Amino acid sequence: MPGPTLVWLRQDLRLADQPALHAAVERGGAVIPVFIHAPDEDLQWAPGAASNWWLHHSLQSLNEALNKAGSPLVVRAGPSLDTLRELVVETGAEAVYWNRVYEPARVLRDQGIKAGLRADGLEVRSFNAALLIEPWDVETGQGGPYRVFTPFWRACLQRGIEQDPLPAPSRLPGPEKPPASLTLDDLALLPRIDWAAGLRATWAPGERGAQARLERFLGQSITGYADSRDRPDQDGTSGLSPHLHFGEVSPRQVLRALRDANISLEHKGPESFVRELGWRDFAHHVLYHFPHTPEQPLNPRFEDFPWRESEADLAAWQQGRTGIPIVDAAMRQLWETGWMHNRLRMVVGSFLTKNLRLHWVHGARWFWDTLVDADLASNTLGWQWAGGCGADAAPYFRIFNPQRQGEQYDPDGRFVRRFLPVLKKTETRYIHAPGAGGTLGYPAPIVDLKASRQAALEAFEAIKNTSTSQTKSSSKAQT
DNA sequence: TTTTGAGTTGTTCGA
């Protein structure tokens, strides 16, 4: 009988299609699932408040499932390597398994941990649980990483993205004597002042919540997804982003569910949804190969971009009082529900970086603290794209007109009225520009859209020919 | 090495 296996859980908080857990059961011997709280190891990108709220509930749900299966979750706090070593001593574990993560700081950390534990004589294995294609699985004809989505995705599809998900273990052999565990409350992940009512009303963290969300999406919205996904006034998106981030469901399981429901990937809706899963992988690809991008522009020309600094404007944006209804409603949706519709992320991102001309990192930081789906890869890619300095080969400087976006994608103003009750009685023809019709209690725009657009174009002119946009060389790391 | 085709999500203007 082999000695126990520690399964170190991070962003893979599920039992089904769980490669590390599955391999630990296959190995034989006791299986000890472990969660280690070590936010310091994420350096300046430690999880934010909304993300921690989700994590608490996801761990709670996971613990119930693990208990039922026969081996309760062991919760610890402290440096990951030291904690794993302590647990090895306490349990007599002979192996440590985990599923890989791809954030630069964690990649480095995990390399060190793998080497350290192997030097201790342990069997260490890591697995892919989170992506269809891992960052090193595809490369360009020249042998480098991709910087443009479409060729990346073509290469992924050519390679094949479907793989059979693993079944959930029916039973987990627990240790004879379970090691001591902290309670979830000990981790103090929940806010001290309870602002999470809107989150509770919106979300059901955990593996079952993820399955329910997936089933609802496949039953309701996937057929018309190609169009309805752009409509914040409709329930047209999957809402799977936080579940995917925490690994409560895997993209492989999502693909399998599509197949099981006889939904053809050839059709427009499903095809565009699966491409969004591709964007998720692409974000991980870019972050892995360009680890400086959470703070530095992928396109180095933007190092010289003349960003403005204005705490007042930043605060107005954060708090949803810019005087642009679609922007303000979106920022309040974020604050209340911990989530924002994808199109609105582009709209508020463009407004912050182009109209207010504030640095995109300010936006990335605010999203990081307020999103339940905050993910370093996706957040970084999204904000670099919004700022114009990222993986977007378009030959012009893209500036959204938020009023126009509102009129186009929230034509009746239903979304705006939902999050800005002060505009409840505003006529629809004025709902996206109440400044023109005059609405009591709603601020005038803090910036003139036309003039600020012009100023952004001029600022872009200033850096256009400063240098070639050769990206910084990538620093590859091994896992 | 050089060439070629193509690139998530847009806006404005004028017919």
Added chain:
DNA sequence: GTCGAACAACTCAAA
């Protein structure tokens, strides 16, 4: 309201 063209002429990736 709708449609097509102009915008300005950039990079990426593959052939």
